[in-house]
Structure formats: structure tokens, C-alpha cells
Amino acid sequence: MADLLVQSPSDFGINIASGRSLRVLELGAGTGLVGLTVGKMLQAQGVSAEIVCTDFHPAVLSNLRNNVTSNFVEGDSAVSMSVHALDWSTFAAASPPPLLAPFDHPFDVVLGADIVYELEHARWIRSCVATLLRMTPTETTASLASSDPRLRPQLHLVIPLRATHAAESHSVEEVFPLAFDVHGGTESSPDGGPFRSALGIVAKETLACEDFARGGGGEVEYVHYTISWI
Numbered sequence: 001m002a003d004l005l006v007q008s009p010s011d012f013g014i015n016i017a018s019g020r021s022l023r024v025l026e027l028g029a030g031t032g033l034v035g036l037t038v039g040k041m042l043q044a045q046g047v048s049a050e051i052v053c054t055d056f057h058p059a060v061l062s063n064l065r066n067n068v069t070s071n072f073v074e075g076d077s078a079v080s081m082s083v084h085a086l087d088w089s090t091f092a093a094a095s096p097p098p099l100l101a102p103f104d105h106p107f108d109v110v111l112g113a114d115i116v117y118e119l120e121h122a123r124w125i126r127s128c129v130a131t132l133l134r135m136t137p138t139e140t141t142a143s144l145a146s147s148d149p150r151l152r153p154q155l156h157l158v159i160p161l162r163a164t165h166a167a168e169s170h171s172v173e174e175v176f177p178l179a180f181d182v183h184g185g186t187e188s189s190p191d192g193g194p195f196r197s198a199l200g201i202v203a204k205e206t207l208a209c210e211d212f213a214r215g216g217g218g219e220v221e222y223v224h225y226t227i228s229w230i
Helices: 002-007 033-045 056-070 088-090 119-133 141-146 163-175 177-181
Strands: 022-027 049-056 079-085 109-113 154-160 199-210 219-229
Touching: 002 033, 022 033, 022 119, 033 049, 033 056, 033 079, 049 056, 079 088, 088 119, 109 119, 109 219, 119 154, 119 163, 119 199, 154 163, 163 219, 177 199
Parallel strands: 022 049, 022 109, 049 079, 109 154
Antiparallel strands: 154 219, 199 219
């Protein structure tokens, strides 16, 4: 995802030309490569942004904090970066916990690279993003559909297509409806309830990249989902 972001930031909701301040959330950040790439790119362009990198496992979070601290000095630019623990499953609970800073204000862009590797992950991610992704209360489904898609609040998921995780990959499209299906007359959400404003897939792109994990010489397919309010 980091390489794709550098090539075409606007494809990932990072619209530098707009000049507006951005709040960016990275889910399952791991080493923080994606968040750091966005931060450095916006820093170079002089764009104001708050980037929040998240993960769940303590050891991963410790390494992530070290990486962010090594690459960003607080107050050194208009870009701020922070690291926080985030448990997606709590958002799917019957009584989710209260939102504490920095999650008490919505995000313009949410990024996730290779973060769906259990069957329940897509459902947890949907609940998490439905809570944290910005949606102006006065916007209707119709106005969202007609607005400039580059300025919409967006979730970007990039997942590898692994034969060993076919069910997990398929779960993304089971949880997030295709925008065409919704606007074409679908009357219920994946959970069976009526649609009001749902998170749905507005774009899907299949990509072939070199398989560096196996020393190169082969390719692995990825899918880039752009998900927004529909």
C-alpha cells in the first residue's frame, strides 16, 4: 500500500491539492510503514495532518512507537503522528466503550494493509470504521453519491488474495455491500436490517505485485477496496 500511495495519493483519499487539514487513521499498522509514508509525503507538501497509527499487540505497539519517534519530532512540522492501541472487536460489542482521545473526533481517511486474516476481522473493521469515519450529519445518501469521490471520507483496504485465506478475503464483500447493489434496489444490509447510510464498496481494483516474500520472480495478487458511505 505504501508504494501505491506514493504513486497516486488521491486514489487513497489523500487529496494534497485540496489544501485541507486531514485526520488519517491506520488500522493494524504493524511497523507503521503506511502511516509514516503518508506523514512524510504530507510533511514534504506542507499539508497539515494528524495521523494516528494503531495496533493491538503490546510488542507490536512498542516497536511502532519506536519507529514513529525515530521519524517524527513533535512540533517539527504541521504533521503530527501518534501511536495508540485499538481493539476492533470492542466496536462490535453490544455496549461499546466510550470514545477517548484521539478517537473522539472522526477521521477523514482510514487505511488498512493486509489486516483481514480471520473471518471475524471484516465485521469488526466495519463496526470500527462506522464509528470512526467522518460523516457530516446533514449529508444524505444522495448528496454523498453525487459529491466529488476524492473528497469523501474513505476506508482503503488492500488485501492479498491467498489461496489459504480465501474465505477471509471473501468476507470483505460479504460485510461491505457493493454500492451498485445498494443503489440498484437492495433493500437490506448484510445483517438483514434496512439500509440508511451504510458503508459500501465504491471501487475495487485488482493489482499484481512482485512477490518479494519469496525472493521475487513471482507475483501475488492484491485487491484494493475503496469503501465509503453510500
